[in-house]
Amino acid sequence: MSLKNSQTIEDLKHEYIYGSVHKDGRRSFKSLDNLIKEFELSPSTIYRRSSKEQWKDQRIAFRAELSEEIKKAKKHDIVNDIQFIQNKATSGLSLILDKAIDCLHKDTSINPRGLYNLTQTIIACSRNLPAIAESDEDDNEGFRRTMEMLDQIADFKRDNPEFYFN
Helix, strand or coil: CCHHHHHHHHHHHHHHHHCEECCCCCEECCCHHHHHHHHCCCHHHHHHHHHHHCHHHHHHHHHHHHHHHHHHHHHHHHHHHHHHHHHHHHHHHHHHHHHHHHHHHHCCCCCHHHHHHHHHHHHHHHHHHHHHHHCCCCCCHHHHHHHHHHHHHHHHHHHCCCCCCC
16 A cells, blocks of 8 residues: 555544534534545445444544533533623622612612612612522523533434534
8 A cells, every 4th residue: 555545544534533624613524435435545445444443433432522522611601601690790789789878878868769769779689699699500490401401402413413503
């Protein structure tokens, strides 16, 4: 086997196992038959080598690993988003509470309706601040449901690699 042919087989093997990444970041996997035609190699040689070196098992292992990495990255992004929103909510409630207290200190001529509104604002802030600060992503039902949906999507994509999501 020539050196050029050997390198071509290695290129085919690499593309079969790891797929090819497009400019938009999407990864696609071609069938072994399509790659044999594309690289213009002898099918019997490729099938023999593929079987001997267990390319299919390597491909399955790589795709499972890739799926796990994607799942972890998405989970990390969701957790960061939740923490960002919680921080914003805590900050907003804290500012509202500070404004209400300042208003009580500065405004000596506050009417009963205004006093009632300020009181309700303070009560709402005091109830919500601890809930936001103490909440944990594992206790958050919305977070769990989102992660379950992402798992279902990952399973579907793994089981249907030819399907492309728009």
